[in-house]
Amino acid sequence: MASIRLGKLNRRQLFTLGAGVATASLLDPADAPAAQAAAGSSGAIRQLTAAPSEAALRGGEARPTKVWSYNGSEPGPVLRVRQGAPLRALVRNGLAEGTTVHWHGIRLPNAMDGVPGLTQSPIAPGGTFEYTFTPPDAGTFWYHSHADSAVQLGRGLAGALIVEESDPPSFDRDLLWVIQDWRLMQDGQIAPGFANPMEEGMSGRVGNTVTINGRVPEAVQVRAGERLRLRLLNAASARIMSLRFEGHRPTVIALDGQPCEPHEPANERILLGPAMRVDIVLDALGDPGRSYPVIDDFYDRLSYTLLQLVYDTAPARRAHSSAAPLRLPANPVPRPDLASAVWHELRLQGGMMGGTGMGTMAGMGAGAAIWAINGVSMTGDGSGDMTPLFTVQRGRSCILDLRNETAWWHPMHLHGHSFHVISRDGVAAPHDEWSDTVLVRPRETVRVAFVADNPGDWMLHCHVMDHQVAGLMTTIRVA
Secondary structure, X not given: OOEOOOOOOEOOEOOOOOOOOOOOEOOOHHHOHHHHOEOOXXXXXXXXXXXXXXXXXXXXXXXXXXXXXEOOEOOEEEEEEEOOOOEXXXXXXXXXXXXXXXXXXXXXXXXXXXXXXOOEOOEOOOOEEEEEEOOOOXXXXXXXXXXXXXXXXXXXXXXXXEEEOOOOOOOOEEEEEEEEEEOEOOOOOEOOOOOOHHHHOOOOOOOOEEEEOOEOEOEEEEOOOOEEEEEEEEOOOOOOEEEEEOXXXXXXXXXXXXXXXXXXXXXXXXXXXXXXXXXXXXXOOOOOOOEEEEXXXXXXXXXXXXXXXXXXXXXXXXXXXXXXXXXXXXXXOOOOOHHHOEEEEEEEEEOOOOOOOOOOOOOOOOOOOOEEEOOEOOOOOOOOOOOOOEEEOOOOEEEEEEEEOOOOOEEEEEOOOOEEEEEEOOEEOXXXXXXXXXXXXXXXXXXXXXXXXXXXEEEXXXXXXXXHHOOOEXXXXXX
């Protein structure tokens, strides 16, 4: 059950949350929003309305939770498009405040990126905006609000975008888990207290209830011998996850939508920061009739069972792992030339125990600058007057050293590009990893590289949304 007893996150992460109680319900992803894909024909326009609604997050007879969602679905409808086919999405704003939609991980034109003030004006209440782009890469992506980010994402404005391979690989089932994290009160409603300076300076607004595809899960039905493609999407605003599949040996085949060398995860755990996606192959080689837990044990002394993999009693589909190849077809992401690349260091600074002079929380209110990149804080969600940290000539390869000088974890996301993960603390990264969001540990330096082939001003920020709005954000210019 993903109702989590609250307490100390780890020896450095102290915060107090409101106590919420969640009940469990049976969840089969085939019955969840993944089966409600808004596929449409090529070029057909998709309609998305962001508005207040209700969701049965806790299932059963529990009182529905008031959320903000797309098309009244929590999470929003799964949008599916073929690789290289155009996507048109008409977004209508049914909220009482401005909103936008960011198409996370898609290498798309700058004007379609959905950053308020930077790439477009916010969609006014009652207004509409049409997003049009052609995804060049196949994989698991997502869409979410990028206006009033901590609040709108925290209230549920997110959904999955699946770009299907032109020659799909062979799996028995293709499942999607959109994992969200909620701060619920005892009556099941979302707790107030967004933009809390104490949380902004530490782990962010970590909740007490975790849902998969809009429901608190208890069990997922599997059949012995089947091969699953499982798409994991962390749509939480702050919670980091470390998932362990008891009795199974998952194989990672894609990170943030980009194929990698198939490999078993380090320490038998799949590390999933906010905004990150991991595609795994799961060969169901357990015993018919048995149950196996999936455990999230990222935070010290807060380990919990996310759900159970429950095997039915039918005979095994096959006795051994499928012989089908695991490697996904490559996407057309240009590989950077490290020898000729320009180099920039981005020092992530601030927060509690940051050691940079920014960690004093006394007198800081909502919207205060608690974090910085290279000594500069950009708070909020973006604006047209944000001076780029640097400019890269279009077509030039660029190396970034993300140097985390803080005591906290930061999933750093670059808009409009995918980057190659080169090394961590000078040790070469394995498995030919490509990402758009990389999780940087406290005091760690991660080197990434990309080809700056997409012109415009692009955000680079921490995807713990409390960190972003409190200053851990910048822009880079490709010109």
